[in-house]
Amino acid sequence: MYAQATQDQFINIITQNKKLIFKVCNSYCKNADDRQDLVQEVIIRLWQAFGKYDNRYKLSTWMYRIALNTAISHYRSGKRREQSTVPLSESLLDIADENVEVELDEQVKQLHLFIRQLDELNRGLMILYLDNNSYKEIAEVLGISETNVATRISRVKQQLKNQFTKILTP
Amino acid sequence: MIMELEELKTLWNAYDKKLDKSLQLNLQLLRKLNFEKMASKARTIVIYKIIEIIIWVTMVGYLLNFSIKYFEQPGFSIPAVITIALLVAAIISDIRMLMITTQLQTDYDAPVSSLQKKVHKLKLIILGYVKWSILGLPLYPVFLILAGKIFINVDFWSAKHYTYLMSNIVVGACLLPGFVWLYIRLSKAEITPVWIKNLLIGSGFNQAAAAQQFLDEIDRFEKEEE
16 A cells, blocks of 8 residues: 555656656657667666655755766666666657657757767756756756856856857858 | 857757647556566665675685695695685675675665766776686686596596696696786777777777776866866
């Protein structure tokens, strides 16, 4: 009974924060099959850590840490079809209407391209920044100082300018 | 036109809103996932490691007894001591792996930089284990002597088997410098000869180099504050 209640509570949290999981997974996996595996892996990790969730931390901080840690490990191992996951015929989390991706204008596509070009750590930083997290929250998730967050964001900003100048210069 | 970071934020927010409308979680599928099974799979890895350590410790105990029994016969006691030393190194390595693996299973909610350090340190330990195993291959006559005595009660030092044993020791000795050289090359950060690089593809060296490189990246990521 208790286990069922816990599971329901967990599913409720996943439902409320599905965008966070999707955005992280989508930023580290371009390929849909890979993304499907990563989504499943992130959910497994969240479930494994759920029992010891410390509610003194914000739920989003806890989720970002687990999602980013899983995504970076997954991305760096270059693995396909993670052994701890079960191949699923359907997607756990996906865009219902594929046209949404198509509809996104050129700049959004460039944004994704840009994010995917950043190294793994800066990619995490960028996702957190774009998701309107404060420097303090970003520092807590990444385990670096707030000053360092500010410096790194300013560098990414510069990198971004150069990148788009290059793309848009004929 | 130059894209500013704030403009990207606006685009990201628009993307976020589109996800609000179109992103779907397959609840039916999520409920079908066996949550308890997922947790137990992680525990299985730890149990396997513990069993491995118990086997190594038992072997050390047995070989200690063996080396005391054959103390006055260095032909047997020395191979036993060499094997004990290798097993102790394996046990230490296994314990370090077990500690990090256990931490990794419970600490996935740790800050990204500290957890990724652990993940990549673990990779380096595993690959170091592989490198040492390679280095141990030329020592196979040592294991031959012990296995002969322990399992089939054959004394490879006896006149009957002496030539066979010596030929194996010579082969092992000839292989040793080559394997030591290979180990040293494997330990270098940069490998220049192309043929060695080709030889090492798939050997795990690339993974070790990548893990070390990422650890350095994390260090830079944590320290860079100016």
